[in-house]
Amino acid sequence: MSGEVFPVPASVAEAAYVDDAAYRAMYQRSVEDPDGFWGEHGKRLDWIKPYTKVKDTRYAPDVSIKWFEDGTLNVSANCIDRHLATRGDKTAIIFEGDDPNDSRHITYRELHAEVCRFANVLKAHGVKKGDRVTIYLPMIPEAAYAMLACTRVGAIHSIVFAGFSPDSLAGRIEDCASKIVLTADEGLRGGRKVALKANVDAALAKIGGVETVVVVKRTGGAIAMTEGRDVWYHEEAAKVPADCPPEEMNAEDPLFILYTSGSTGKPKGVLHTTGGYLVYASMTHQYVFDYHDGDVYWCTADVGWVTGHSYIVYGPLANGATTLMFEGVPTWPDAGRFWQVVDKHKVNIFYTAPTAIRSLMGAGNDHVTKTSRASLRILGSVGEPINPEAWLWYHNVVGQQRCPIVDTWWQTETGGILITPLPGATALKPGSATRPFFGVQPAVVDAEGKFLEGATEGNLVITDSWPGQMRTIYGDHERFEQTYFSTYKGLYFTGDGCRRDEDGYYWITGRVDDVINVSGHRMGTAEVESALVAHPKVSEAAVVGYPHDIKGQGIYCYVTLMAGEEPTEALKKELKDWVRREIGPIATPDLIQFAPGLPKTRSGKIMRRILRKIAENEFGSLGDTSTLADPAVVTDLIDNRQNLK
Numbered sequence: 001m002s003g004e005v006f007p008v009p010a011s012v013a014e015a016a017y018v019d020d021a022a023y024r025a026m027y028q029r030s031v032e033d034p035d036g037f038w039g040e041h042g043k044r045l046d047w048i049k050p051y052t053k054v055k056d057t058r059y060a061p062d063v064s065i066k067w068f069e070d071g072t073l074n075v076s077a078n079c080i081d082r083h084l085a086t087r088g089d090k091t092a093i094i095f096e097g098d099d100p101n102d103s104r105h106i107t108y109r110e111l112h113a114e115v116c117r118f119a120n121v122l123k124a125h126g127v128k129k130g131d132r133v134t135i136y137l138p139m140i141p142e143a144a145y146a147m148l149a150c151t152r153v154g155a156i157h158s159i160v161f162a163g164f165s166p167d168s169l170a171g172r173i174e175d176c177a178s179k180i181v182l183t184a185d186e187g188l189r190g191g192r193k194v195a196l197k198a199n200v201d202a203a204l205a206k207i208g209g210v211e212t213v214v215v216v217k218r219t220g221g222a223i224a225m226t227e228g229r230d231v232w233y234h235e236e237a238a239k240v241p242a243d244c245p246p247e248e249m250n251a252e253d254p255l256f257i258l259y260t261s262g263s264t265g266k267p268k269g270v271l272h273t274t275g276g277y278l279v280y281a282s283m284t285h286q287y288v289f290d291y292h293d294g295d296v297y298w299c300t301a302d303v304g305w306v307t308g309h310s311y312i313v314y315g316p317l318a319n320g321a322t323t324l325m326f327e328g329v330p331t332w333p334d335a336g337r338f339w340q341v342v343d344k345h346k347v348n349i350f351y352t353a354p355t356a357i358r359s360l361m362g363a364g365n366d367h368v369t370k371t372s373r374a375s376l377r378i379l380g381s382v383g384e385p386i387n388p389e390a391w392l393w394y395h396n397v398v399g400q401q402r403c404p405i406v407d408t409w410w411q412t413e414t415g416g417i418l419i420t421p422l423p424g425a426t427a428l429k430p431g432s433a434t435r436p437f438f439g440v441q442p443a444v445v446d447a448e449g450k451f452l453e454g455a456t457e458g459n460l461v462i463t464d465s466w467p468g469q470m471r472t473i474y475g476d477h478e479r480f481e482q483t484y485f486s487t488y489k490g491l492y493f494t495g496d497g498c499r500r501d502e503d504g505y506y507w508i509t510g511r512v513d514d515v516i517n518v519s520g521h522r523m524g525t526a527e528v529e530s531a532l533v534a535h536p537k538v539s540e541a542a543v544v545g546y547p548h549d550i551k552g553q554g555i556y557c558y559v560t561l562m563a564g565e566e567p568t569e570a571l572k573k574e575l576k577d578w579v580r581r582e583i584g585p586i587a588t589p590d591l592i593q594f595a596p597g598l599p600k601t602r603s604g605k606i607m608r609r610i611l612r613k614i615a616e617n618e619f620g621s622l623g624d625t626s627t628l629a630d631p632a633v634v635t636d637l638i639d640n641r642q643n644l645k
């Protein structure tokens, strides 16, 4: 591992908001006097009624999290209206289509009109404050319009990533009881069409309750429209005015729900609220990326994930930035696409995921070095640990050693970045997310919850609240407490393991629960297992992650077949396709091993620790196997593992 430390480049230090001393001072104040600190920084937003209370949070007993609780505001007004006087003609969104010849600039004034129109369409279809609106849209500007339109009328959006299957979509619509779904005829990615409206139709065939489907025309491909339920967005938009007053919302009114995978059961509806979330998203966007007025900023995530929520839409727009929305994929038409887009739009700040970096690294340096990239100043990484090799390539080849890399650690639950370098303040170590953002108090605990001091390794917890923290699981506060605050009473448990070094830098080592991270996407092993056992030929399944060169982790499935079923290669393919259809392409198993038996304790509990080791090809370190009901099962699995690629 590279032990090198990369100091703050002088060119970055000159213009940066904070240097190391300022970081330390601000951090100190933020944790010693959170009310004073956040009371001040909360003013970065426009409040309709200013707050008088700042922090009111409790992790035990009875978890309750409130920030700015007596203030009122509107998110879309903060992201749009307040910029109109000074930045009306400035580009808010640069849309870069899948096709390299398709791009467009949307000014703040145009954004205002589009969002108002969309809000009026929602209203015309009966959407009111507090209603849930499911959004199943590709990466087109309408996705941002739809989000902001929801916030304008006070509706709660729930975005479902457009790569999820009809089943996954149906489950998410049903859980929050949305009566309306916003979608497109088809999506476009890497030159291929994605059947979104057809997926919505399939989802709605399974569940009731949806009264309206609004369809944005993207490709013009043939789709079915259900009379009385489905309407075209462009037809509805033509009927309504381009002005819509923003609804006055309380700081603690729900802003959005975003479903994410956990170690057990179905995906959870993570709920974020209005005031604290926006303060935190906009503040982190400014400081973490050292965003300055005039910068062109590009985050390559999808709005279907939290990164897209906080760092494509809400953070940047709250700051009056120019944010780039990219519809396509990194490798189409070729592996140089990212860098071509950087040059085309003179991108200054570029934020992507390690999995993309690793796959582009594999495609060779020519794709990168052919381009200029002179506009780049800051690079970012998110979603999974970045291995030092990928970090160094990103730094040396993409950033020409000029651009600091902010390796940002956070989660859907945290709303915004919690552990990260600040470009002007933090010397970098490849692979380390470095230090906590203002107001964030990480700690490392052992399995029993004992605080570990100094340089150490253990489980990562956060000891006190920050404004962007999720408030509950939609409809299930008890599960919220159970999931995040019961492992270590009074502490927020992240589910991640980490190391802290002698300089106090944090190194995230990955999930310590039954969640795996595949290409930066969170996947519950339980979800894949339940998809597998839903197949008629499968009697039992256990799923674990294993190291994968490009994806970070791959999906490894141990499958026990029903008596009499033949373990063939054709069946493996059938099962992979099955999971893909049940959940979505991101859940496609990488390896399937047929297992006549699974290692279990005498009480019947599957010993996943052993399965993980076998999947990792670490047969020598299986640990304690004395509690196994049938040790022969393990020998058998090891023999079979060696026959798999």
Ligand code: WTA
Pocket: 260, 305, 306, 307, 381, 382, 383, 384, 385, 386, 407, 408, 409, 410, 411, 412, 413, 433, 494, 495, 496, 508, 509, 510, 511, 517, 520, 521, 522
């Ligand atoms: C992982 C994505 C290492 C981590 C914003 C976390 C990371 C999970 C990093 C959350 C990073 C995210 N270094 N690991 N910089 N960023 N993770 O909810 O395991 O999709 O718990 O949020 O991704 O994934 P989520």
